[in-house]
Amino acid sequence: MSVRTLRKRAAGTAAGYEKYGLLLLMSSMVAAAAWICVGGSAFNQAAARAAVRASRMREIIDVQETSLRETVEEIVSEKRVVEYEILQKSPAYELSEADYDTLLRIVEAEAGGEDENGKLLVANVVLNRVDSPLFPDTVREVVYQQDYGVYQFSPVSDGRIDRVTVSDETRRAVERAVYGEDISQGALYFAARSAASGESMRWFDSSLTWLFAYGGHEFYG
Structure with a gap:
């Protein structure tokens, strides 16, 4: 190839x-x-x-x-x-500064150991008296009123009203009352049976209408 x-x-x-x-x-x-x-x-x-x-x-x-x-x-x-x-x-009550302070102090002195509603009830009673023709027209006059030389509220008699420290709960209760909240059924009186004398309670029971009890207080109309 x-x-x-x-x-x-x-x-x-x-x-x-x-x-x-x-x-x-x-x-x-x-x-x-x-x-x-x-x-x-x-x-x-x-x-x-x-x-x-x-x-x-x-x-x-x-x-x-x-x-x-x-x-x-x-x-x-x-x-x-x-x-x-x-x-x-708007508030239901137009209070002066002195009246407002007096209301705070009497509620604290009378109901310092009660819950907020117990405090509200005491404030209601004071304001009910302001509204009633049977009592003076201002908070201060109601709280410091005397009957036959005796103060209506024992904390005024013994000076506790001037020594108390007002709690926040008392302030809230008083605000509720001032703005018109009323759970008192129109009560004008209250008493602590455990602390009152027998004579005082006999007067309450015989002269007034018992309404209800709340906390340590009994309320009358």
């Missing part, structure tokens, strides 16, 4: 390999393109799903923010209404 023939066969073989390699390369490129298309489609689908979820989360957050804002606005509005009502409410 001549050298020329060998060269032709070698060239033909190389050309065949080259063509085969080119076909393989083209097949790989087609496969890769197909994979990219499929992968790209999957990616696009995943991205679309993520976008939908993000949109829904945004909607949920917007709804929650709106609900929270409306709740806060409602609370603020209600608070303003309450504050307005408080500002609009």
